[in-house]
Amino acid sequence: MGLSMALPELTGGSVAIKGALLDFVGDPFYGPEAEAVRYVADGLLLVREGKIEAAGTYGDLSPSLGDRPLVDYSGSLITPGFIDTHIHYPQTGMMAAYGEQLLEWLNRYTFPTERKFADADYARSVAELFLDELLKNGTTTALVFAAVFPASVDAFFEAAEGRNLRMISGKVMMDRNAPDYLSDTAQSSYDESKALIEKWHGRGRLLYAVTPRFAATSTEAQLKQAARLLDEFPDLYLHTHLSENVNEVAWVRELFPQYGGYLDVYDQTGLVRERSLFAHGVQLTDGEFQRLSEAKAAVSFCPTSNLFLGSGLFRIEQAKNPEHPVKVGLGTDVGAGTSFSLLQTTNEAYKVAQLRGQKLSAFKALFLATLGGARALCLEDRLGSFDPGKEADFVVLDPQATPLLALRNESGIPETLAGLADLLFSLVIMGGDRAVAATYIMGELAYSARAASYSGSPRE
Numbered sequence: 001m002g003l004s005m006a007l008p009e010l011t012g013g014s015v016a017i018k019g020a021l022l023d024f025v026g027d028p029f030y031g032p033e034a035e036a037v038r039y040v041a042d043g044l045l046l047v048r049e050g051k052i053e054a055a056g057t058y059g060d061l062s063p064s065l066g067d068r069p070l071v072d073y074s075g076s077l078i079t080p081g082f083i084d085t086h087i088h089y090p091q092t093g094m095m096a097a098y099g100e101q102l103l104e105w106l107n108r109y110t111f112p113t114e115r116k117f118a119d120a121d122y123a124r125s126v127a128e129l130f131l132d133e134l135l136k137n138g139t140t141t142a143l144v145f146a147a148v149f150p151a152s153v154d155a156f157f158e159a160a161e162g163r164n165l166r167m168i169s170g171k172v173m174m175d176r177n178a179p180d181y182l183s184d185t186a187q188s189s190y191d192e193s194k195a196l197i198e199k200w201h202g203r204g205r206l207l208y209a210v211t212p213r214f215a216a217t218s219t220e221a222q223l224k225q226a227a228r229l230l231d232e233f234p235d236l237y238l239h240t241h242l243s244e245n246v247n248e249v250a251w252v253r254e255l256f257p258q259y260g261g262y263l264d265v266y267d268q269t270g271l272v273r274e275r276s277l278f279a280h281g282v283q284l285t286d287g288e289f290q291r292l293s294e295a296k297a298a299v300s301f302c303p304t305s306n307l308f309l310g311s312g313l314f315r316i317e318q319a320k321n322p323e324h325p326v327k328v329g330l331g332t333d334v335g336a337g338t339s340f341s342l343l344q345t346t347n348e349a350y351k352v353a354q355l356r357g358q359k360l361s362a363f364k365a366l367f368l369a370t371l372g373g374a375r376a377l378c379l380e381d382r383l384g385s386f387d388p389g390k391e392a393d394f395v396v397l398d399p400q401a402t403p404l405l406a407l408r409n410e411s412g413i414p415e416t417l418a419g420l421a422d423l424l425f426s427l428v429i430m431g432g433d434r435a436v437a438a439t440y441i442m443g444e445l446a447y448s449a450r451a452a453s454y455s456g457s458p459r460e
């Protein structure tokens with residue numbers, strides 16, 4: 001065919017990608033799945049200066065190639081980059097901490113680990129490794145907890161900026177029930193967060209999330225300072241944990257007896273809003289799901305973490321109840337989560353659904369990892385699908401990446417949606433990081449399994 005097989009190291013963000021294109025134009029949890037899925041078996045993705053110019057059939061679009069390099073991924077599936085709606089970069093080195101549930105796990109493993117992030121050089125080296133892992137797993141955007149130290153936020157944003165990634169992060173706020181070495185105060189957390197917001201929010205592709213760790217480690221005064229920041233700056237996020245573990249929920253009720261429950265603590269302090277994202281929500285009541293829906297707030301479903309810490313089984317069908325729909329994304333929640341891979345996360349999400357007598361289809365799973373995540377982060381105008389004008393962050397998935405997958409998917413790229421559902425389900429269950437052949441950021445190759453390389457060098 002005379003197509004270039006070379007992987008251009010630098011494309012200037014203008015490139016053409018040949019392969020099977022899969023994205024979403026709607027939410028497959030509501031209405032027929034076939035109407036939500038957009039699939040072009042013989043596709044071409046045209047990218048100009050980092051943005052999607054067009055997505056369609058190779059036949060229709062190849063005359064518009066112009067002078068941009070063409071990369072042939074025939075036999076692979078191209079999807080929008082995965083979006084991880086809840087992860088902790090300082091916990092990268094403490095995955096697989098044995099034997100505890102949430103509150104003991106925090107005290108025994110998490111707090112001593114996060115202490116190390118007072119050291120900016122250490123924080124920067126972990127941030128780089130963390131971003132390598134994200135890209136290797138096809139994750140192109142994440143909502144990321146840093147640590148309590150402002151230097152840990154600087155380290156993360158500097159590393160993300162060096163790779164031109166769209167990332168959201170913030171300083172942890174924590175003024176009680178934590179070791180002294182990790183504690184701030186209501187005032188210092190406000191001041192330090194404000195300085196970080198002024199420095200980073202909206203700089204390039206970076207966005208800031210006001211990040212009280214969870215209600216149990218904040219006073220009411222601190223939660224109100226968090227809400228004050230949300231009032232003072234446009235488009236900030238609120239990122240915290242909610243109703244993960246039974247003992248945690250009981251403790252929050254004891255700490256805030258004057259409120260009507262866990263979500264109500266956040267609600268009455270002004271933190272339940274459209275750009276608020278609450279991780280876990282395993283123990284939420286029907287009334288709390290309804291309130292989240294009303295407020296247009298989002299929940300991050302973190303199945304590998306919820307299973308690892310024994311927290312419980314998230315009720316996704318209740319979150320997606322058409323009467324009061326809540327925006328849901330997927331979170332790996334590393335380091336309580338057991339994998340950086342959102343495909344591996346969909347695998348565990350499928351099993352959580354099974355244990356509750358529900359079915360999570362492959363299309364629903366991929367929606368959660370792409371456009372669903374973008375909607376949960378109010379970034380659907382920029383990310384999550386191949387609509388023209390969106391940022392060209394995408395993943396190349398090889399359905400035959402291993403001998404076992406090659407056997408499972410020996411017939412290659414399917415023509416029909418039924419065939420595609422079956423192939424995609426094999427990637428949901430068996431794919432993990434090995435299925436990721438390449439990851440592109442704004443039209444530039446950022447990871448390739450073939451070269452096992454990263455474009456980790458800082459931009460000029």
Ligand code: GUN
Nearest residue numbers: 110213214241305333336
């Ligand atoms: N709740 C408060 N802090 C944390 C954390 O670091 N991880 C998880 N999974 N839950 C939390």
Ligand code: ZN
Nearest residue numbers: 088241279333
């Ligand atoms: Zn978490």
